[in-house]
Amino acid sequence: MRIAQIAPLFESVPPRLYGGTERVVYYLTEELVRQGHKVTLFASGDSITSAELVPCTPQALRLDRDVHDPLPHQMLLLDKVREHAEHFDILHFHVDYLHFPLFRSQAGRTLTTLHGRQDLADHMPFYAHFPEMPLVSISNAQRAPLPRANFVATVYHGLPLDLHKPTFESRGGYLAFLGRISPEKRPDRAIAIARAAGLPLRIAAKVDKADETYFREVIAPMLGGGGVEFIGEINESEKTEFLGNAAGLLFPIDWPEPFGLVMIEAMACGTPVLAFRGGSVAEIVEDGINGRIVESVEDAVHAMPSLLALDRRAIRARFEERFSATRMAADYVRVYQKLLRKRPAPERELSMLAAHSAVMNGHAGHASAAIATQRETN
Template structure:
């Protein structure tokens, strides 16, 4: 489920070319183009895990950031986008031991508790309210994310997403429907008015069609059945 572009991985997988592999995104496969890929299957989550919010009504509209407060998740970009868009930002995130120096050196001073509010790490049962009441999710990562669950969790709540055009995010975002994949902070700020006008019911509908756990299970079953068929054909 992780990135596959580490230099020591390709030789290892070349030693075992017969082993079939399933990727969680087309982007993930680029790190190992010669592996025995039999399918690409995007992640899915239960459709009833998050109830959509079609008319969020917090006292003040806010943008959400959900994830680790780490350099590769780029919370600094999220803060910049929110400030330049004139919207409040709520950061729900874990600060790992490896990320504490980055947080203290580069992020802590940007959090004022008002326009930029760090709410801490939230529990699974708090995600729906946090994401559902947000005007949008910011996912401005700076690494080739093989998939990323936060965007589809937001979509399950009916909340559109602005994500970086990086890793699997262009595969996840339906441009102009569930959000926007962008290449720069300026582009994210420019997309904000359109993001706020997206149809949250349509965002949820796309989630149900593309990212349900039922769809994922069916795709895996189909891949396994194809694999069984291939092996039975070779054995006969």
């Protein structure tokens, strides 16, 4: 199958540090290539992939100090996809809904994975206006606010099984908070829980420009007094040790979390997750098996002994069963095949003809080059 994966340009694929969407696109792309599909990745030029890369900016937009408005760059990305669209069976978008007007006429071979929250009022009339665009949710909770949208599947994220080596005997004796400093992620709750439970807390998190005031005025003052260590952003290779040595991951969210990649990263390390109920949490955390689901700081402190007593081998086993990249890619391939079966026969024939034409043009190009070379040597 000829598949185009269209990634956001804010981070590279995979991202150097924080970047959940781009990381998922990377795992999916690599697994599809491993399974034998012909995959092309539209992403920033500093991306690393075993697929064919079509660079759409020299580097990730977040790293380019000359970029002040990402929207023009995103639109140029979509135009480049449009120029190459005829060469693919499936165009798989991970850029929210920017492409809907441009690709509406090709809706039958597009798929859009929504990676963000969808409970915002402005979204609802937009999706209602484009009912033909097939969508994938990353949790059932994410799609709940959009009953009129064209969701064709829910596909949970997955990680390569060899990405994180599990630690069955954690040595750190600390609780972990990993991700992003922001009001909806509630690091303040994490600090309160750790202190009330009498356990040290290590915070490995990114501070976006939009959240600098929140960090400075709310979180930074809470760091004093001992027991809490803020270590900033960490990269992928550092996560295994950070999460694996933690006694538990705190995920005290205060928003409708669409998925929460850090939860399955912890589970891959064998580390239990203590999460506040909301969004996808009840779909990812199996209460009493790979974590505990709580409603308040007081509930969290009360649940701490049972959280720390969970079997880390069982946590890793459930991760392997439910959240592997192989399973994620297989789920998406089934969706691709379902979409292609629904396409009218003339469209399928034109797609095959376009692919054949591209191959023949390639052969013709090789033949012309060979003739030219022969003339030069004669």
